Structures are given as structure tokens and as C-alpha cells.
Amino acid sequence: MKNKEQQGKGDGKGAGSYLNLFFAQLDLLNFFGHALVFGIGLLIGITLTFFVKNFSFINFQIQQFSLPSNTLKPPPFSPISSNISLPIPDIKTKNESHCFEGLVLDSGKKNTSSSPQKDNQTIPSSNSTLVTKVVNFTRIGLSEFLKSPMAMHDMSDEELLWKASMVPMIHKLPFKQTPKVAFMFLTKGPVLLAPLWERFFKGNEGLYSIYVHSYPSSNETVPKNSVFHGRNIPSKEVRWGENSMIEAERRLLANALLDFSNQRFVLLSESCIPLFNFSTIYTYLMNSTKTFVEAYDLPGEVGRGRYRTQMRPQIRLSQWRKGSQWFQIDRFLALQTVSDYHYFPVFLKYCNPNCYSDEHYLPTFVSIKFWKRNSNRTLTWVDWAKGGAHPSRYYRNDVNNEFLNKLRFGTSCDYNGHTTNICHLFARKFTTHALDRLLRFAPKLMQFN
DSSP states (O other): OHHHHHHHHHHHHHHHHHHHHHHHHHHHHHHHHHHHHHHHHHHHHHHHHHHHHHHHHHHHHHHHHHHHHHHSOOOOHHHHHHHSOOOOTTOOOHHHHHHHHHHHHHHHHHHHHHOTTSOOTTHHHHHHHHHHHHHHOOOOTTHHHHSOOOSOOOOOHHHHHHHHTOOOSOOSOSSOOOOEEEEEEEOSSSOTTHHHHHHHHTTOTTSEEEEEEOOTTOOOOOOTTSTTTTOBOOOOOOOTTSHHHHHHHHHHHHHHHTSTTEEEEEEEETTOEESSOHHHHHHHHHHOSSBBOOOBOOOSTTTGGGOOGGGTTTSOGGGOOBOOSOOEEEHHHHHHHHTOOSSHHHHHHHOOTTSOGGGTHHHHHHHHHOGGGBOSOOSEEOOOTTOSSSOOOBOGGGOSHHHHHHHHHSOOEEETTEEESOOOSEEOOBOGGGHHHHHHHHHHHTTOO
16 A cells, blocks of 8 residues: 555656656747747848848939939029029120129028038039039020021921911010011022112111022022022922912012011012112001002903812802912911912912913902902002013113103002002013113112112
């Protein structure tokens, strides 16, 4: 009995030791588990710390390089112009650049002194970059845009007409403009009476523009000191009485419209002469409240007989007009003419040879759309008294003071609501044989210069 009790006590002690051993192993396992978790956490922490440090450094570098462009990006020039009175765009002096540079540097210094706690080590280099940009900047404004373009260019007719048709919607000009008269010569070759026109234009620079549309095959050289030098526009072959004639007129108008200063447009031939001095013609054109496109309804074969029934409904017979192709118009009508894609295509399609579109297109177009603004007469004198397809020509013996005064004051007409005897400013057809007598009589009679 005693042995059994001892045995039972021994068994109890053995079970207890086993339990203690089990719990000891469990504690050791827990310790290793916690140590493992701690190690993994520590490794993750070190990794994250390194990554964040790297990311911050990269971000700092990005900010460092992008800081000048972001924080020192030049604002629009309106705030600067509100504090600084800028000179005329095309006059830029060294003093202006230095003043501009001083303003920017002073501004940079003020910004630096106002926040000393910030790290501004990169600011000086940024300021110097900005100063360089400002110093090298030349304000163009409208000077380049308004500069008279060269007569020769490489635009196609389609491109030219599109560009010429642009119209500013704000009518009040932000600049001073001296209006000019565009003298457009439609010729076969050079301007034959150029010496007379040279005297006419002399001393009136800045008040006129010249454009010459001659045959592409014409290779006549023009002296560099001539007002006609470099004034030929890109041209195409023109055939008398065909649609190529009105295409050439539109081409001349489009080139002249590229100069915003041109406000009056005069179409001339190589055989035209002026009947008055420049100031008289300039004043007459600029002060007129009407345009000068001859337009009248003429029954018979050379009038209504040229109308084509296929032109209906755009153009009716009752709207068909005839007139001289030598016109004098304002900028508004010139823009409308180069922009016309309603009536002009009808003439191209149906007004074929024997229709003589140059005598009908503009008179018909103006009479339909702008008859209230038109005087229905031309300022170019011509003599059709002899009949035939061409007007009279004038040679050396035809030119004298009496004849020229007849052209100048021989008729009466309406001008701005008043009757006047100055009805023609130009005349044709004068040959080169008449040039020497024109040069002898015209300057004194017409008071050139």
C-alpha cells in the first residue's frame, strides 16, 4: 500500500516535469516567433526608411531643377507695362535694356531680403537667367505685322486671296496710320510711261504703293532707283477679253490688301497717264464718299447680248451691267471683290470668250451688292468715239496743252453731292511716242512736285 502511494507520487512528479518541459519549449518557441517577427519588422522598417530617403532626395532634386521655371516664369507683360512706359516698339536702346535689367535684379533682391529663412541659393542663378531673357527680348508689337510686305512671294492664288480677305473686327486703330493709295498696273511688260509716273510720284513717299502685274515671260530689268523696282507681283498669263483678266485684277487687289495702309485702289494700264499732280489725285480719292466703278445697262449685242442664260438664278438679265474695267475703289469694296465666291465662279463658268468678263464682272457685282456706295462712273478718261474693239490711241502730235486741259476739265459730274468739272484723274491710251511731249508739258501744266 505504501509502495503504491510512493509510486503514485512518483508518477505525479513525472507528469509535472513533462508539463514544465512542454511549457518551457512553448515559451522558447514564442520567443523565437517574436524575435522573427521583430526581425522582419526591423528589415521592413530599414527598407522603407531607405526608400523614403531615396524618394525624398530625388524629389528634392526635381524641385531644385524645376524651381526656376516654375517660380520665376515671366508673367504676362501687361503688369510690367502698367508700371513702365515702354517706348515705340521699333526703337530699343541700350539704356532701356539696362533699366529693365536693374528692375529685375532689384526685385530679386527684395524677394531675398524679405524671406531670409528660406534657402535661396538657387535664386541668383535663376534671376540671372531671367535677366538674360529680358535683355535679349525685343518687343515687336504691331510693327512687323503692319510692315509693308514685299510684292514678290510664293503664295498660290488660293492662299493669297484667303490671306487678303482677313478683316480686323475692331475698327478703332491702336496706332496712327497714314492712308495710302495703291496704284495697280496691269501690263503686258514694263510700264511704258514710267518716266512720267516717276515724276508724278516724286516727293510723295509714304502716301502710295505700287503693284505691277505683267506677263510671266516679261524679263525687263527695272533700275534700282526706280519706284517700280521690285514691285512686280507673282503673275500669270492674261488674255484680252477672257476671265484671266479679272483673275489678274483680283490678284492685284489681293496683293495690295496685304498692306493695311492701302485704303484706295486704282487699276491702271501701261498706257495710262495722270492728269493732275499727286496731291490733287490723293485728296480727290481719299475724300470721296463713293467708289468709282462705271456701270450701266446697255441694250444690244455688246451689252445685254453678252449675257448668258445659264447665269440664272445668281445673275438675272435685269442685273447685267457693262462698264470700264479701270476702276478706283475703297478698301471695303476691294475686300468684297477678293472674297466673292458667289458671282465670280458664275463668270468663270459661263462668261467665256465673246462675253468679255472684264467689262461686266465688276460692274454687275457692284450694281447688285453695293450700288448705293458707287458713283457709276470711272475716273479714267478714254475715247471710244471711233468705234471698234479698242479705244483711240494718242501719239506725239496729239499731245499739247489744249488737249490735256480738255481731258482735265472738259466735262462735268457729281462729286460728294456737288457739281465739278474735275471728273477724270487719269487718261489712256498714250503710246511711248507721246512720252517726250508728255514730259515737256505735263510737269508744268499739272504742277508736278
